Amino acid sequence: MSDAADTIDTQEEDTQLDQESIENIGTANTMRERSGETRLKVWFFLAGHRVVVTGLLALLIFGVFMLGGTYFYQFLLTDAQTADTIETLFSTMISAIITGVTLVLTISQIVISQENGPLGDQRERMSNTMDFRDYTEELTGSPTPADPSAFLRVLILESKDRAEGLRESIADNDNDDLRGEVDEFTNSLIENADTVSGRLDGETFGSFDVLSGALDYNYGWKVFQTERLADDYTEDLSAESFERLDELKTVLTMFGPAREHVKTLYFEWELISLSQNILYVSVPALIVAGFMTTFLGGSSLSGVVLGVSVLVWVTSIAFVVTCLPFLLLISYIARIATIAKRTLAIGPFILRDSQR
Template identity: 55%
Template sequence: MSVEPDSTGDDSGADPAESDTEIDAPGDTEISTADTMRERADESALKLWLLLKANRLHITGVLAVVVFCTFVAVGSSVDGFVATLQSGDTKGALFSTMLGAIITGTTLVVTISQVVISQENGPLGDQHQRMSNTMDFREYVGDMYDEPVPVDPSAFLREHVNAVQRGAKALRDAVAGSDDEDLRTEVDQFTDSVIGNADAVRDQLDGATFGTFEVLFAALNFNYAWKIFQVERIGSDHESAIDDEIDDRLTDLRTTLSMFGPAREHIKTLYFQWALVDLSQYIIYASVPALVVTGSLLAFTGSGPIPGTTLGIENVLWVVGAGFTVSLVPFLLLVAYITRIGVVAKRTLAIGPLILRDSQR
């Protein structure tokens, strides 16, 4: 499952019910754009919920049920399937193959986990540089806030969105006395869009806990890239009407918006690392029962047929289908987690005001 990349420097992943409306300024210039992923990518709410918002363990469970039901349904409807499955060689080949796949897959996932963890390791000089970069960024963005920089990721992003909102209001106040009516109209429409988007994102971040997808999901809904472009365009189109105060407010707002980019990317990177470590742990946990079940079935069902029926379905279909499904759980976990990570990565390929999606041009 894949989704085309959206306007990436900034892509949206919020509740499909919340979106900006497109407003036309003088000269038919679009001041605001839709801020949700569904509106920007023209995808159904259900598809994006399954790809991003839904609990990954629940998705894994649903996939497992689908695999099991499909196996039983196909086995019941295809002539000769049960007879072939009753062969000891067939069951033995199936489960021995799955046994090798589980061991290989688990080893691969452990390797991925080691790669992720290795990024956190390094000599003292590297660790000092990482710390210095982090503190420098906190000090820089701290000048934009009214309070110390929060340490909680959700509160940190929420405070940054507040700073953007304050910058938008300051720009609107500075332009209020301008003689250029077009400038006042465009800035009013633009700041209304920024403030509305900031309010929605702040509500989504409120109570969101890092480690879940909620923090990143809300951050993706803040369409900062389009806003940077609009600040630059307003400054260029109305250069003759912009005095020093308005220019300062535009510069401040552009800087604050620009700092949201690396802040969000940092949170995204941390989430990816967190999710990959979780994935590695879940696959290891799932591999143990999968190995036990697959090995047991290989030992006890490989030598002969499984007689009898239950609920009108041959028992061999129930047993082999259940064993096959359990052996696939580690792989289904990988599918569920990597699908979300892949969609987010594809929608945030670039940082800043770049548009990669044709529909957004």
């Protein structure tokens, strides 16, 4: 009696494990859902416009400065009248601004230098690009789009079509486990493809939306599943199903370098935009820092506005303006570093715990 009960319990455990393995094949449709991050964190580091993020950081510094100046006003007033606190503060900011601008210009020169090279190197770059485009045209059966978002979208929709073909090829297979896993895998892929292709539709390169949509398509996990299915069900898959599975794997592996290329172009675009924006704000920042050092050092600026000393208002605003180049650098590098960390590996390598 106990042996029969043990057998039933073992069968139930095996069934539960099989069901769990099938459920683990599918994944969420967005990077945020897969990583378990909050919307606020994703917006701050990735989705939010960098100028808006810079403005919020500036408001934070302004608020802290105003709060400190209000509660410790007497100390600030005394230092402003008897010492060179303001002069020292903003003279230091002048050095920081010049150093920061020099650093950013150096980064820009490195980015631009990657685009320079002899004629042979440029010809090789062109040849590699055209070879990839020609191979993509063979896979999709249509001319490869020139727009990056449309290019990625074509590969995603092609993988969706190949997944539907794979599902149809095993519809009459006798292995229930194989049909269940393929159904779960293809349904997850198709749903993910629909979500991402909808986000990429009509997007223009230069905005984060193009790369954001591409990051939501976790092709590496899908490549791994095609390899696993081919290995686990070698004896159950028909020749047609093997061919469909291999075709799907080919399209998915083509998406990997395509996304990495778009990511590289986006990084260069962002670093150049960062350089331009910092150059724009560095001149006003230098003017404000020089003005505060030359004309307002040691001045108490008597008067009160909204219950707060004019000296606190002027010093807080001036300090925030001089911090703008550094805050811009923080906002841009935060996004670039986050993307780089999430896309360190190319291919079926899972570096995060969310799918391990």
